[in-house]
Amino acid sequence: MxxxxxxxxxxxxxxxxxxxxxxxxxxxxxxxxxxxxxxxxxxxxxxxxxxxxxxxxxxxxHTLLGTATVALAIPLYECRHLIRQHIGPIFRTLLATGILAIVTAIVLAQWLGLPDNLAITLAPKSVTTPFAIALTESFGGIPPLSAALVIVTGMIVALAGPGIARLAGISNPLPLGLAMGMTGHGIATARAFELSSEAGAFSALAMGLMGIYTSLLLPWILPLFGLH
Amino acid sequence: MIRTLSHIATIAGFQWLGAALAQHFSIPLPGVILGMLLFLIFLMLAGEKRSAPVRNTGKQLIKLLPLWFIPAGAGIVAYSHVLAEYGWQLVFVLLVATFIPFVTALWIAGGRRDPET
Structure with missing residues (x-):
């Protein structure tokens, strides 16, 4: 071609x-x-x-995918006031959710006997697609499969997330937005914006922080499970 | 148009810088993610007003993400055998490993039941 x-x-x-x-x-x-x-x-x-x-x-x-990924600093920069206002709940939630999202994926993958490259590909499934592609590329996963898994993850959260929150009796935009953005990245963020602009802003912020946090965690967590 | 190109060159410059630094110092972080962090610092130093034009152009790049994804995403055709072999396991991992952190995040950030509902 x-x-x-x-x-x-x-x-x-x-x-x-x-x-x-x-x-x-x-x-x-x-x-x-x-x-x-x-x-x-x-x-x-x-x-x-x-x-x-x-x-x-x-x-x-494909190179411009990287350029657009660098540009993701912009939405993060623009919601920096939210970080200042809610620094406690945001970082508590991020700390636990980030580790849990990675570890549950790896533990389940290994328990089901999936090969290492699939466990590595599943580990960053909750971060935004360009981050997940970059991470699987550098740690020995399968980038195109990562794109598919990340998109499906986002759809799961976008479709089921608001209902789960309702069952849990939570309608406050802070927990709803943080949970959607940290687990379902951009696709769930688009859904969160439909629920309320506040939930959407929290979700966008959560997605950016989750991407950075996961990138920093992966080089430490993967070797603990004999990966990479 | 020329202005737009200079903004794209700025952002691509950080992309290049991130990749170069990650490789040179063997930083275990993908180059684009390091580039994003550097670009974030640049925006904070430049401030709200001066960074407005480059942010506007950058947002256009972000809007076109579905286009930039296509070459990488279409690679799924080269891995259809993986999906055929491990399809249900992958779906199971995605469902459970998404549900657990989602509920945890709601619980930690929500704390208590919302009094307004």
């Missing part, structure tokens, strides 16, 4: 995904993150193109 073909196909898949999302009236299961990838998979299968040949030619777009 030539670079032009790869970039053109990627752009068309994105535009089609975006168009479908708008026409559907923003249905959560038709999010462009999911459908864009799905369309590209269909194009690769239909044209019988080798994935790695496509990936090599689409390097320019």
């Amino acid at each position: 030539t670079p032009l073909e790869a970039i053109l196909a990627t752009l068309l898949c994105f535009l089609a995904a975006h168009g479908l999302y708008r026409v559907s009236g923003h249905q959560p299961w038709l999010q462009p993150v999911i459908t864009g990838i799905l369309f590209m998979v269909i194009v690769l299968l239909a044209t019988d193109t080798n994935y790695w040949s496509y990936f090599d030619s689409a390097q320019a777009i």
